[in-house]
Amino acid sequence: MSGIGIFMGIFVLVIVGIALFQASAQNIGEASDLTAIANQSIAAVVNDTAQFLTNMRSLSSIVVMNETGTRILTAANYTFTNNVINEGALSVRVVPSADINHTNAWRISGTAQPLTYIDDSGARSVASLIIIFFALAIGVVALVPVLRSGVMNMVGK
Structure with a gap:
């Protein structure tokens, strides 16, 4: 050459x-x-009914606020489950407590692992x-x- x-x-x-x-x-x-999420909204919360946060597989350092952002909800009001399969994809499941009458939407903040996270x-x-x-x-x-x-x-x- x-x-x-x-x-x-x-x-x-x-x-x-x-x-x-x-x-x-x-x-x-x-x-x-890792990805920080801020004020991700979930629709009107229904007692003891699961809702899913998609596009993430895990969530930590969780802060849950009411719809207006004026009150932080304590951990007794909800349960988070990481790595849940929903409609064929990993997601985070949020289940509001059945003990309290939840009617408003929630804002969720925390540190998320994206679906592609190693x-x-x-x-x-x-x-x-x-x-x-x-x-x-x-x-x-x-x-x-x-x-x-x-x-x-x-x-x-």
Whole structure:
């Protein structure tokens, strides 16, 4: 292969690698970060009837307020169940207590795990390492042909 052919091949390989790197890094970021939700509303609450918060698999640090946001409800007023399958997808189930007459909508805030979240800390670390090694591999693909071409000899090293 001529020098220009090698250069073009490496150029295309690096451009494709960078495009794949960007897409992969974004997906790893989404899969390893928690999401804060604020004031997610559920419809008028009916005693002892389950409602579901979709687009999340788990919820922690939960704060439940009444519809106007003027009163925080205590944990005795509701039950949250994480990782519940509802209509084929993971969700969080909210069941208002049957003991109290609930009639208003609620606002729920907390820290959520998105559906794509990797819940194992070791797997999150490995996913991040894969991206780092992918970036290093792109750098090696770009540098090895340059070093083999004798550039260092021309510079005097």
